[in-house]
């Protein structure tokens with residue numbers, strides 16, 4: 001039996017179907033009041049709850065973190081909304097401090113915000129996952145130095161994503177995770193269709209080949225990585 005772990009999916013979404021002999025575990029990820037509710041309702045066994053960069057002006061309902069595996073997704077996105085940088089920073093820092101207080105890992109979204117992401121993580125130490133990584137190998141190395149796991153989505157399979165593949169090559173296998181970010185970012189060969197957690201199979205196959213390891217080994221190592229990251233020791 002091959003086990004795959006989709007470390008990042010938003011609900012509601014169908015799980016999709018996998019080839020015979022492949023089993024799927026999914027972490028349901030929140031980030032807004034609606035996504036948090038849906039992630040809890042999905043009841044997949046693993047859940048991340050939090051408020052991400054778009055949630056600055058939103059009324060943020062208190063969250064019961066008792067059964068949450070992680071705080072997330074949280075983070076900074078200056079691609080979509082550079083004009084809200086300071087507010088995003090304030091929310092990101094608040095969420096990092098919360099994770100520190102709860103002693104839980106974080107799930108971080110970072111896009112075109114390398115310097116601010118690193119600065120925040122240097123003054124509010126955290127552990128966890130950088131999700132759907134799309135940065136340079138240099139940024140990736142700095143995050144690895146801070147102890148983070150780096151998770152790759154279907155973007156790594158996209159034709160134009162050479163820099164993401166370069167980063168995937170430098171991330172050691174024991175620090176690497178795989179995800180779908182469903183319902184977004186369906187991998188090649190399904191690009192353009194709504195994404196489902198089962199499609200993590202395609203991204204995992206792709207990454208195993210890129211890293212030059214057997215698919216079964218890649219699956220076993222990244223599955224264990226997810227457990228180690230998300231379950232208290």
Ligand SMILES: [Zn+2]
Pocket residue numbers: 008010029073181
């Ligand atoms: Zn997401």
